[in-house]
Ligand SMILES: Nc1ncnc2c1ncn2[C@@H]1O[C@H](COP(=O)(O)OP(=O)(O)OP(=O)(O)O)[C@@H](O)[C@H]1O
């Protein structure tokens with residue numbers, strides 16, 4: 001594990017983005033810079049941290065953790081469902097098959113929790129007992145495990161809007177996803193989530209909930225795209241302290257991005273207007289958590305790529321380009 005003083009020294013060199021005109025035109029997601037080369041997608045995962053649908057700042061090594069952790073999970077789940085990953089030519093770069101993304105985000109939840117308006121617990125605490133078209137019994141307490149994981153899809157918001165809740169029935173009835181495809185997606189999402197919970201548990205973590213993106217590959221198959229089971233897309237709790245903290249009436253130890261949201265909430269920001277930039281100490285804490293999560297889940301020691309990363313990425317992608325035909 002890298003010392004916090006080292007992470008602090010890396011702050012000025014965290015990767016804001018890349019500029020690789022030899023790969024053609026760049027498109028930007030909140031976290032990734034993306035190029036298309038023939039039928040390949042070049043996804044460069046930057047160190048940008050987004051929350052509240054905004055970029056709050058840069059977290060050293062976050063892009064590398066996300067890239068390498070997602071690649072590890074893709075390998076650990078490919079017996080259940082195929083995925084878009086082809087190659088990782090640089091610690092921050094994923095080469096993927098270009099797929100047709102489904103227009104819904106597939107959220108899977110194993111626990112009733114959360115504070116935002118889309119969270120199960122928030123809706124339940126308002127007295128709703130039918131949420132996302134699923135019926136819930138009375139008497140659940142915050143952070144209870146659900147008897148079986150559930151799927152709560154949201155539409156994919158365009159142009160900075162917020163994602164909207166939608167039921168499984170609406171996904172199909174609205175024609176967003178064909179019924180046969182949606183059935184495959186749901187089956188795969190639950191199976192992959194259960195595998196995720198199993199592997200997380202072995203690593204001392206609870207996989208609480210997550211968000212998958214699925215796409216249709218060029219061969220017509222339904223595959224996982226984007227990333228999976230990282231602290232950006234998933235909520236993790238520390239397994240060891242869960243029961244004891246519950247008994248004491250306190251919140252689980254979270255090991256994901258939630259502490260950033262809590263920090264902002266504690267400093268008066270709840271998603272209205274422009275957030276204040278992430279303070280340096282918070283960015284260092286975030287980096288340490290991302291790296292620790294990677295190390296716990298994979299059982300590997302994080303090997304930091306050379307910093308600053310931009311020149312290294314450019315060199316590795318020039319080499320990749322020379323060795324590939326579109
Ligand atoms: N294999 C793939 N084929 C096509 N698109 C993909 C694939 N994998 C990921 N994507 C898309 O690439 C983008 C990844 O970038 P990033 O994670 O930064 O975006 P985001 O901010 O989450 O989403 P967006 O900016 O689209 O709202 C997402 O829009 C995702 O849907």
Ligand SMILES: [Mg+2]
Nearest residue numbers: 029030031226
């Ligand atoms: Mg994304």
